[in-house]
Amino acid sequence: MTIDELIKRHPCTSPSDWHQHPNGGGWVFKTAQVCDSAQVCDSAQVCDSAQVSGMAVVHDSAVVSGSA
Numbered sequence: 001m002t003i004d005e006l007i008k009r010h011p012c013t014s015p016s017d018w019h020q021h022p023n024g025g026g027w028v029f030k031t032a033q034v035c036d037s038a039q040v041c042d043s044a045q046v047c048d049s050a051q052v053s054g055m056a057v058v059h060d061s062a063v064v065s066g067s068a
Contacts, residue, residue: 001027001043010047021046026058 003015006027017030026040034040034052044058047065058064 005043006045009045024057024059032064 003018006018007013007015013029018027019030020026021028021034021040023036024039024041024044026042026044027046028034028040029045029047031048032046032050032052034046035054037055038052039057039059040046040052041057041059043061045063045065046052046058047063048067050064050066050068052058052064
């Protein structure tokens, strides 16, 4: 997923609010927390104040959001 596609899905955000996770290239919002050992792959997104830890894998078009 490109940054433009991501912003279309989250129109109240800007490109500077997101970064690609180094382990998989999926998208992480600035207020979310993802451990380096976890994987966020493909078009997956971690949003809001969600946390992904350990060896968790978020892939395909999955969205982890809220306070998950």
